Amino acid sequence: MLEEPTIQRVLAAAASRGADFAEIFAEEKRSSSALLDDGRIEELTSGRDRGAGIRVVVGESTGFAHTSDLSEAGLIAAAETAASAARGSGTGTTIVDLDRVNAPRPNLVRIMPGDVPKAKKVELLLMANEMARAEGAAITQVSARYADSHRRILVANTDGTLGTDEQVKTLFSISAVASGDTGMQTGRESIGRSVGFELFDTYEVGDLARTAAQRAITKLAARPAPSGEMTVVIGPGGGGVMFHEACGHGLEADLVGKGASVFAGRLGEQVASSLVTLVDDGTMGGEWGCFAIDDEGRPAQRNVLIQDGILVDYMWDGLRARAEGRASSGNGRRQSYQHLPMVRMTNTYLLGGTSTPDQILSDTESGVYISHLGGGQVNTATGDFVFGMTEAYLIEGGRITEPLREGNLIGNGPGVLTSIDAVGNDFAMGGPGTCGKDGQGVPVGDGVPTLRVASGLTIGGTAA
Amino acid sequence: MTATVSTPQSGHSEDLLALAASVLDQAAGEEQVEVLLSRATSTTVKVYEGQVESLTSADSSGAGIRVIRDGRLGFAHCGSLDPAVLVETLREARDNLEFAEPDEWNGLAAPDGVEVVAQNGWSDSVVAFPVERKIALALELEQRVLAADSRITGIRSTAYGDAWGESVILSTAGIQAVDRGASCSISTQPLARVGEETQTGFGYDSGRVPELLDLDHATVEAVDRATRLLGAVKPPSARMTILLEPRLAISLMGIVSGMLSGESVLKGRSPFGERLGEQIASALLSLTDDPTRSESIGAEEVDGEGLACRSNLLISDGVLQGFLQDSYSGRRSGSASTGSAVRGTRSLPGVGAQLLVMQPGTRSFEQLVSSIDLGLYVNSLSGMHSGVNSISGDFSVGADGLMIRNGSLAEPVRELTLASTLQRLLLDISEVGGDFEWLRGGDGACSLVIQDVSLSGA
Numbered sequence: 016m017l018e019e020p021t022i023q024r025v026l027a028a029a030a031s032r033g034a035d036f037a038e039i040f041a042e043e044k045r046s047s048s049a050l051l052d053d054g055r056i057e058e059l060t061s062g063r064d065r066g067a068g069i070r071v072v073v074g075e076s077t078g079f080a081h082t083s084d085l086s087e088a089g090l091i092a093a094a095e096t097a098a099s100a101a102r103g104s105g106t107g108t109t110i111v112d113l114d115r116v117n118a119p120r121p122n123l124v125r126i127m128p129g130d131v132p133k134a135k136k137v138e139l140l141l142m143a144n145e146m147a148r149a150e151g152a153a154i155t156q157v158s159a160r161y162a163d164s165h166r167r168i169l170v171a172n173t174d175g176t177l178g179t180d181e182q183v184k185t186l187f188s189i190s191a192v193a194s195g196d197t198g199m200q201t202g203r204e205s206i207g208r209s210v211g212f213e214l215f216d217t218y219e220v221g222d223l224a225r226t227a228a229q230r231a232i233t234k235l236a237a238r239p240a241p242s243g244e245m246t247v248v249i250g251p252g253g254g255g256v257m258f259h260e261a262c263g264h265g266l267e268a269d270l271v272g273k274g275a276s277v278f279a280g281r282l283g284e285q286v287a288s289s290l291v292t293l294v295d296d297g298t299m300g301g302e303w304g305c306f307a308i309d310d311e312g313r314p315a316q317r318n319v320l321i322q323d324g325i326l327v328d329y330m331w332d333g334l335r336a337r338a339e340g341r342a343s344s345g346n347g348r349r350q351s352y353q354h355l356p357m358v359r360m361t362n363t364y365l366l367g368g369t370s371t372p373d374q375i376l377s378d379t380e381s382g383v384y385i386s387h388l389g390g391g392q393v394n395t396a397t398g399d400f401v402f403g404m405t406e407a408y409l410i411e412g413g414r415i416t417e418p419l420r421e422g423n424l425i426g427n428g429p430g431v432l433t434s435i436d437a438v439g440n441d442f443a444m445g446g447p448g449t450c451g452k453d454g455q456g457v458p459v460g461d462g463v464p465t466l467r468v469a470s471g472l473t474i475g476g477t478a479a
Numbered sequence: 480m481t482a483t484v485s486t487p488q489s490g491h492s493e494d495l496l497a498l499a500a501s502v503l504d505q506a507a508g509e510e511q512v513e514v515l516l517s518r519a520t521s522t523t524v525k526v527y528e529g530q531v532e533s534l535t536s537a538d539s540s541g542a543g544i545r546v547i548r549d550g551r552l553g554f555a556h557c558g559s560l561d562p563a564v565l566v567e568t569l570r571e572a573r574d575n576l577e578f579a580e581p582d583e584w585n586g587l588a589a590p591d592g593v594e595v596v597a598q599n600g601w602s603d604s605v606v607a608f609p610v611e612r613k614i615a616l617a618l619e620l621e622q623r624v625l626a627a628d629s630r631i632t633g634i635r636s637t638a639y640g641d642a643w644g645e646s647v648i649l650s651t652a653g654i655q656a657v658d659r660g661a662s663c664s665i666s667t668q669p670l671a672r673v674g675e676e677t678q679t680g681f682g683y684d685s686g687r688v689p690e691l692l693d694l695d696h697a698t699v700e701a702v703d704r705a706t707r708l709l710g711a712v713k714p715p716s717a718r719m720t721i722l723l724e725p726r727l728a729i730s731l732m733g734i735v736s737g738m739l740s741g742e743s744v745l746k747g748r749s750p751f752g753e754r755l756g757e758q759i760a761s762a763l764l765s766l767t768d769d770p771t772r773s774e775s776i777g778a779e780e781v782d783g784e785g786l787a788c789r790s791n792l793l794i795s796d797g798v799l800q801g802f803l804q805d806s807y808s809g810r811r812s813g814s815a816s817t818g819s820a821v822r823g824t825r826s827l828p829g830v831g832a833q834l835l836v837m838q839p840g841t842r843s844f845e846q847l848v849s850s851i852d853l854g855l856y857v858n859s860l861s862g863m864h865s866g867v868n869s870i871s872g873d874f875s876v877g878a879d880g881l882m883i884r885n886g887s888l889a890e891p892v893r894e895l896t897l898a899s900t901l902q903r904l905l906l907d908i909s910e911v912g913g914d915f916e917w918l919r920g921g922d923g924a925c926s927l928v929i930q931d932v933s934l935s936g937a
Contacts, residue, residue: 053746055582057552058827059575063568064558077533083540083559100534100610133578156747192748192870199750200871240875242898242935243716273527274670274677275635355533389865392877396635396670396677399894401877403865422875423866425896425935473713475866475875475896477933 016041016179017067019113021087022171026111029071029094030173033105036072036337037094038172040310041065041085042352045129048162051140059133068352069093071101072334078102081353113171116178118307118314122300124183126212128163135212136161139187139220146221147191150228153235155199156192159224163212170312178312184303184458185214186447189224193231200237200420202230203405207447207458208301230387230406237418240407240476246382247424247472248375248410248465253388253445255461258293259363260391260400261428262286264452266320267346267358268335270395277398277429278326286326287432290368293321295330297345297361303447303460304361311347311356318344321432332358350455360450362460368438372465375437377413379467383474384408384415385424390448398428401475423475430471439465492645492657495560499649502544502565511547511651512569513587513784516540516560517824519644522610526617526637534614541824546572550581556825587652588784588806588816595787596771598778600660602687605641608663612689613639616665620694624669624682627702630709632672635679639665641689646824648785656785662776663689664919665697671705680705685776685919708858708879711891714936720854720909721897721932722847722883725916725924727857729835732766732924734901736832738869739793739801741808741817743830748870750902754799760905762797765838768819777834777921783822788833791817797905805830836923840911844926847912849886855934856881856888857897872900895936899929907931 017025022039029037043065050058066083067090078101082093143159166182188205204227206218249257265276272279278286287293297315299305306315311333319327331339332347335358348359376384389403407419444462499514506512518540525532542565543556553576557568621637643661648654664685671678682701684693723731743749751759770779770788779788784806792800804812805820805828820828848856861877868874879893899907912926 049578056578056580057582058554059578060827061555061568061571061575062557062825063555063564063571066558074530075527076531079533079535079537081537081539096536100536102531102534133575137578194747198871199748201868234871240898242896242933244937270635273635274633274672275679277677353537353539355535390862391865392861394679394861396679397893399861399877399879401862401865401896403862403875421866421868421871421873422898423862423877423896425862425877425894427894473894473896473935473937475877475898475935477898 016043016167016169022113023110024087025090025094026171026173028091029069029098031106032098032103034071034073034098034101034103034173036173038070038170039067040352041067041169042166044164044166046162046164048160049136049140050158050160051144052158053156054144056137056140064351066352067093069097070355071097071103073101073103076101077355079355111173111175113177114175116176116308116312116314118178120307121298121305121315122210124211128183128185128212129165131212139215143189143220143224146224147189147228150225151232153193153195153232154191154228155194157189159189162186168310170308170310172312176312178308180307182209182306183211184209185211187220187223189227191228191231193235195235197235200231200234202227202234205446207303209303209305210301233418234420237420239478240419240422241474241478242476244470244473246379246470247468248379248382248384249463250384250386251439251441251443251463251465254385254463254466255364255445256388256391256402256448258365258463259360259450259461260393260402261426261431262293263360263363264393265395265398265428266329268329268331269358271329272335276395281326284326285324286429287321287324288435289324290435290438291321291324291432292319292366293363294319294366295360295363299362302362302444303458309345309347310349311343313343313345313347315361316345330358330360332356348457350457354455357453359452359457360459364444364462365438365464365466367440367442367464370437370439372439372441375439375465375467376410376415378437379410379413382410383419384410399425400428401425424472425475426472431468434469434471435466436469437467441465492647492659495645495647496649498560498562499647501562502569503649503651505569506651509548511587513545513648513650515543515646515648515824517644517646518560519642521640521642522613523638523640524613524617526621529618531614542568543824544569544572545827546576547585547587548576550583550585551576551579552585553579554827584807584811586806586810587650588654588786589652590654591786591815593787593789593818595780598773598780600778602661604688605661605663606643608641608689616689616692620665620667620697623694623698624667624701627698628706630671630673630706631669631702633670635668635670637667650785654785656781658781662687663692665692665694667697667701669701669705671709673709676709678705678708683919687776704858707881708891708893711879711893713894714882714892714934716935718931718933720851720928720930722851722854722856723927723929725914725926726918727860728837728927729918729922729924730860730863731904732835732837733832734867734869735905736768736793736835738901739803740830741802741804741812744802745808745811750872751799757799758797759799760794760797761908763840763911764794764797764905764908766794767792767836768803768832768834769836770833772834772836772923775834775917775921775923779833782818783820783828786816786818789818791819803830803832834921837911837925839913839915839925841913844912844914847910847926847928848883848888851883851928852885854883856883869901872902874899874901874904895934898933898935904929
């Protein structure tokens, strides 16, 4: 994207008023999507963005400017704006020797989505529509979306880092509406991986369509969810959303450093049941939150956050790590060149345990079984978090019985983590997620085996 | 980079219009083309512990191009106003069109004779406000919040932000619209701590004159929100009355307005689709979408397709009066656009409310509280995206707040959920407050009292 001599001159301009750190982040992104709705291919969209963000750090202050002009003159103008925003008061004649970061690509992309004819993408949507509607006359509406993106980044900084990465993602999602005497219900399913069009060699859109349609149909007969605290069993896969909210955000070093996390000051302490080992892992090939380097040029890492219930470490970006005199954990990410990086999760998951899912269920006299979760939200300072259940059932006498309508669950992170009393041996990754923080969205993955939270979760239903 | 880009002046956006016209010149034959171009300049100053934490100075621009031919629609967008990139983007939109299926109702918005109600969205004082004073404002807010209450032990972030920009829409159907605006805001997120317990608050103000931003308001709001929940416990489950202040009442109205989108109705996704003229809410509720209200900072002249914004009555005395339409849904439903297309450069227009206005009742907030024997005054709602389904109407959200006992605010509570259905919530409104205010986000709202909501707790 940029030549080394250009990079050096831009970094020199960024550091010209004196800087502890200066950085160029250049990005080129192509995206395409196709939408089917109401039985018809409604729209195809393509997008292209390119630009660079320049960051200059002086003491505790960061100056930041971005531009869509990647010419040397454009970059130098941005560098000067960033330098002036950082309000450095010295002079600098920094010439940095750049060392290329050698970070392994987490996986190879076999079929670049840009090389695939649009007609093939459209075909997938039509097929999904047909399969979802074939599930029954109760299915009254279907929408489906195909999307891919190809993002190239380059990061160079005055520490001598020079890294590049190429991130390809492909996504397919489908939503169905079922109508009956009780009104309308919805079902959704999605698959997204950091791979190319070969995604569809592994996943059949027909399966996704059937799952989404069945979710909607099942809920037509669902009863209102119960109200109050109950034992909750979460099925394998998407239940990772719960950990993302219950403790993931609370383990981000920027929030911890400002006292805005219930997990601040608790390193080395037992913060969860001893069955809990929680990992954040940007190296997981093909997963939605993987990459070779993060958006600060740091190679992806596998970081154990909680080991057997003991809090081992927080997640770090370059700025927070620098202040603590330690290394970044490869969690510095940003939505685009128009944003400053901050501490973000990658793929966050709970390691599998020894129980079989059948044992866990049959051991549960009464409660709620959640097989598909929606999004969630957390107040990291109090630890209170919510997450949605989009497919859930009652557990009665150790068996899954009636389907329940949608709702949120609420709990407090530390309380819920210590109440996990069973972890299954059926680990699976969940669907693709977008994590929002301070107005920036980044792709994240998560996964869990079947697990049980004995107490501490309140079901937000209406039934007594 | 303010130094490298021309600052929009308060005249016309001639260069953007000329650029858009140069794209339209390339329209071929029967092709209909619509070009949306925009550019904006923004500054964000974040301060922390008496120092500038970050200062972001940004220019951004973008374009979205819609092409329709033989009933087929193609779209492409880019983050640039480079003429060569625009040519490429037009080409991509055309290429995309080849793969979409024809729809007889596809088409661009055409001028409909509705006059634009002039708004004054521009502000020279935002553009002229010097960086040093932006920093000083943020630092002063941080200091005031820290000094306001000994239980405030820190602030996650305090910020000043501003932005100004312009956009133009030009189309082969005869649309030519220019939209320009500037605004500024301050915000703060304090942490209140007693013993091991931490609570958070949020304070905000926005406007078009930086000097008039109300630091006192933001401070009082932020500190009050952070401290009033200290000592909160999880309450027992019960069904009770809830009191939503204007800010939260409007977020509920926002969800309802989404259910009144003509597009949702056409596609069978609105539970209110067949209920025009029927009682869907308490007779106390009247709701209008009216972007022409100049008193609001959210007022707009034109919608996302360049049609004049207008007042649309949605619910009157609880009776459903109409749906919001863009040009597509208007045409297909046999009505017309209500000037309710919303969009950015990166997306096609969709139907949405732009400036919701509730009709006030008579009693003050204090009178509302004093009329409730047992209830919850809600402080915040969470999980609105994960537990509210506007198709089924299922409604379940996390919440915290203060109990109301015998007509007075009582102990703080947290870690609870509130559940009902959207259909029931509307019918269960038992009072609309007389405490109308223009919210800092633009909407005009009053408090709502809603009966018989399921509170789940311990």
